[in-house]
Amino acid sequence: MAALTLPETDWRHRAGLGHLTEVLGAAEGLCRFVGGAVRDALLGMPVADLDLATALSPDEVMTRLRAAGIRAVPTGIEHGTITAVLDSGPVEVTTLRRDVSTDGRHATVAFTDDWREDAARRDFTINALYADPATGALFDYFDGLADLEARHVRFIGDPLRRIAEDHLRILRFFRFLARFGDTPDPEGLDACTARARDLMALSRERIRDELLKLLVAHDAVRVVALMLARGILGPVVPEITTAAPLAALAEREARLGAAPDPIRRLAALLPRDPALGDLIGARLKLSNAQRKRLVLALTDGGTADARALAYRVGREAAEDRLLLAATDDAEAAQGWQRLAGWEIPRLPLTGGALVARGLAKGPEVARALRAVEEQWIAEAFPDAARVEAIADAVVRP
Template sequence: MNTARVLDAPWLKSGPTARVLSLLNDNGEEARVVGGAVRNALLGILTGDIDIATTALPDEVIRRAKAAGIKSVPTGIAHGTVTLVIEAQPFEVTTLRQDTETFGRKAKVAFGRDWVGDAQRRDFTINALSVGADGVLHDYVGGLPDITARRVRFIGDPNHRIAEDYLRVLRFFRIHAAFGAGEVDRNGYLACIAARAGLATLSAERLRMEMLKLLIADGAVGAITAMADGGLLLPIFGGVAYTGPFATMIAAERLLGLEPNPIRRLAALAVAVTEDARRLASRLRLSNNEAKMLDAMGHRWWRLAGLDEARARRLLYRLGEDSYRNRLMLAWARAGSDSAPAPWRELATLPLRWRAPKFPLKAADFILRGIAEGPVLGHVLTLAEDAWLAADFPLDEASLGCIADQAVGRLNRDGRPSA
């Protein structure tokens, strides 16, 4: 179906987007903004990347850009995509196309001039809308009613769409979590369940990309619960998923006013012990920093149940603010939604009320007490630091002198380690 509805978006009238459309709408060629930018504008959501489809072939797009002094990069030339950069803003410009042979990301395509066919080859109805420079919306697959209903629906036969690329299973839930409302579309849901074995064909990088985006979407709890109920998380994680703690983690983030963090939420969903963290890091090909964060959260989080403030201060000193809060929040999430949030909130906000001092004793303090430089000196410093923490971080000279003397005495009693 087509429609005469007009989109009132300022970026269509002026600025870099209007300039790209003007460049490509000439000499018998046509260009439109397509996909997520149109969807977001209709939903009143901040528009990010703006993708453009055109009847012009890639070589013609490059030629016109060069003539206009616009930088062009052939980022996906085999599939008809050229990136134009205007005022530091990139635009992916893709020639209209149709799949001639489909097998995931390696589909063979042929270029064309058929806007209807180009829309019908996309994944979801709400992603297949296009808008020209005049603001007129074009809807060939029923995307406008689905946007009004906040419904995420595959174009055509869901089974066929998924077989083209199994990543669409994850995209179905991710797009629903971000833009949908209510229950997921039943036909799409059943098709995803039927295709779950196909998830094994996806690379770890693609799984990571979609899952981390899904975990921080506004509707993540409903989407993740639907995936768990449909048996879709086991082939991704290779282990148990805990939807209750996942929901509690999101509630805790909101209570603390924290930005959604995908790794923190992943820990609540799928990490019970550090072995889980290492498995997930491998299966999702997490970055080194992501893997370290997940592993640190999973390390003996269960010891934090019943944590008092004195112990909390020592833990904060040892871990640092971020690691302390993240591990504490995992323990909070595991405690369950029935657990009173007030004590957990009090502990989680400790870094706002108290800053850990630096350990005030130095190597020189022990050299003066007859300890030679070397491994023994490092050992006595460790003994003293442990005692200082147990004494609740005293800073007065008398207490510090006593701690230093006791550490040296203990070292002598226990027998000095060999140098």
């Protein structure tokens, strides 16, 4: 890759970052930017998370940060990670490490001062790039720069060994391929295929997080199709059998200017069965809100009146239905435009107003309120004066 230094980016000048790297001995070569921040900066992409690697021990990092008045949180100190909390946001600081033992889910590590040894335990070459905080000089131990230029996602060392160390690297391989890759590394692809059943040993939470990130990557459709062809998803979500509905959804999202959404895209890949969706949501440990949304997305229902639908099931669920179940693009586009900038109203009537009209408290009021609400929805949410008239007609037909 042509770049020999980290490009100038806004995040390199975040408030407090220069002081942090100075405290951690950047001038003596004791800390470097590492991983995603370096990779994404070289690609001209926005950087969300910022990581520093350091040759200092975790105890020394804590001591230096506290002495400098920088809040230090030992978020993963047993693995050498301390979060430095700056006014401009958190920065994870991790001591250089080497793996002592691994079981596919967890690793026992030992600390080191050898930068190459730290790089060797990382997953892919494009994630093992380091940069000097002061000069931006790059350090590349496994040809990650060339792979980044070629959009080549490649394991460091033997792919089978790297997967044995952490089975999640199978899903990460495909996620990075969907986000950064062009053609898959053949050796890595074959290793992921051979060890796909290892995914069953992982926690559902780790699988969920990787899968949802993968589904919104810009090349998700092609990569999901590749995963299905290679049997990667079978051990964890065997209900997904084709990428065609995801392709159709992605095309509709692009036409309407809708941002890719992981729950919606997961729904596209599943059979239209809300009960099955609920089971899969439970299996993947989705949050209650995500699980409910997945079920609603898989529930049959009309999409002709987008605003009525949004009132009944919520904006997100209505948008999901439009994108997933509208009979054609014209219907989807019309519904999408109807929802744009529209705030879901609240019925301008209470049960008390019906009691004041002479109804007895209890089921009679509830039935009358539902009748008023249904008429209000049918009339496209008229104003309060019209609701009063509907209420009068319901109470005194």
